[in-house]
Amino acid sequence: MKRNLLTLIIGAVLILVFALLLFTFQVRISEVAVVTTFGNPTRPLDQPGLYGKLPWPIQKVYKFDKRIQTFEDKLTEDLTADGNTLNTTVYIGWRITDPKVFFPKFAGGSVTEAEKTLEGILRSAKSGVVGRHPLSDFVNVDERKLKFDDIEKEIKTLVQSQLQANNYGIQVEILGIKKLGLPESVTQAVFDQMTQERQRLVSKAQNEGEAEAQTIRSAADRKAAEMLASAEGEATRIRGQGEAAALESLRTFERNPELANFLLGLTALEQSLKDRSTLILDQRTPPFNLLQGFATNRPATK
Secondary structure (H helix, E strand, O other), rough: OOHHHHHHOOOHHHHHHHHHHHHEEEOOOOOEEEEEEEEEEEEEOOEEEEEOOOOOOEEEEEEEEEEOEEEOOEEEEOOOOOOOOOEEEEEEEEEEOOOOHHHOOOOOOOOHHHHHHHHHHHHHHHHHHHHOOOHHHHHOOHHHHOOOHHHHHHHHHHHHHHHHHHHEEEEEEEEEEEEEEOOOHHHHHHHHHHHHHHHHHHHHHHHHHHHHHHHHHHHHHHHHHHHHHHHHHHHHHHHHHHHHHHHHHHHHHHHHHHHHHHHHHHHHHHHHHHOOOOOOOOOOOOOHHHHHHHHHHOOOOO
């Protein structure tokens, strides 16, 4: 009797578990789901939880990862606005926003098919945006002239508008340029252009330096000329004063020649006796004749 009761309990539990598996399903926090009825999507689910359903083949549940999924397109060549060939690779991050729309658009909700469609839309948008910008917006010695952010926003806007216009049930969250290159035939021309730009900047700096140096030299020359002119003026003034004094002395000497000769003799005698020396001289020779009166009139020592 006890064995039969245990068998009944186990059987009831198994039936309950089987019924739960047939009539319920769980959507995780990282998933979105769509319930189909006889193959047609009838109920999208974007919130986590436990849900009920009718058993297959009436209803079937398809689950998709709602987190951001990433991929990058192949390296492609596009022409810039100024006719240069540019190689680019763009990465993109997208996610499913409407599983009910996404499911029939891509063969039962195939992520691979969705990425193929995205790659085609991305290639077209990238080619159009690159064609509106010159090469200097991508490659430039002055980083302030680069426009990567604007270009990435333009590509993202074009891709998103195409997705919304065709109602794919997906949305682009991230887009950016991953690789940027130039064909070998263009690389040398770009390097030459960059070299010329650098040389232009160097020449500009040299010209500005030479102009500043010339300004400094001109200021120094002007200051030196002013100082020389001032010094020459002062020298002229001093010479004038000296010549005026000499002229006055000359007039005095012309009126009294004997005084002039006497003063000249004193000056010569003073120059001769300036240092200690022993002189052997003829007192009659000028200017030493002045000492004759000094020797005659000198009082005798006791």
